[in-house]
Amino acid sequence: AQKITQTQPGMFVQEKEAVTLDCTYDTSDPSYGLFWYKQPSSGEMIFLIYQGSYDQQNATEGRYSLNFQKARKSANLVISASQLGDSAMYFCAMRDSTGGGNKLTFGTGTQLKVEL
C-alpha cells in the first residue's frame, strides 16, 4: 500500500522568505507520480506541481520547486519569495496506478502561515 507522510502540521514563514514543506512517501511501485496541492480556506484543491519517478530533473513551476530525493523517498516542496496569499493548507499526494485509475493518496497536510 502507498503511504504519504507529512510531519509538519504547521509552518510559519515571513513574507519574501523561502520555505520548505516536507513530504516522504512509501511505495513498492517502481513507477509513480508525486503531486503537491494547495487548499485555501475556501476548500478547493489547487494543483501546484508534479514530479514523475523517472524524471531526471527536479520539477519547477514559477515560485514552486520540488526537491526530489528518490533514494530517501522524499519530495519536499520549496516555495520561494513567500507571499501572504500563500497562506493555506498544502498536501502532498501520490498517484496510485493499480487498477488503472490513477487515484491519489494524500498526506495529512501542512498548514502554512505567511507573516509580514
Place this chain on the structure above:
Amino acid sequence: DTGVSQDPRHKITKRGQNVTFRCDPISEHNRLYWYRQTLGQGPEFLTYFQNEAQLEKSRLLSDRFSAERPKGSFSTLEIQRTEQGDSAMYLCASSPTGTGVAEQYFGPGTRLTVT
C-alpha cells in the same frame, strides 16, 4: 469551461435522511473521482469513473453510498440513511485519460453536516 463544479456547496441534513450531490467535470475529461475529506485530514479516495463505467470503489464506500455517472458526463453521489460520521467535505475531481502528468482538477467541494 471554467472548471469542475459541484452542487450544493453546503448541505445540512438530519441523521437518517438521504442526500445527493452532483459533480460536473471539465467537459473533455473522461475520468471522474470522488474523495471525502474530514477535518484535519487529507482527502481520501472513494470511487472513480472512466466515462460511464465505475471502475474502482474504496472500502470506505459502504452500502449506503452509491455513485453514478450516466452518459459519462456529470456524476451524482448519494448517501442513504446518513449518519453523523458522514459529516465531511465531499470533493469531486476530473482528469483526462492518458500517460503523463494527468493531474486531477478539483471542484470546490460539498460540505455535508449531519445533525
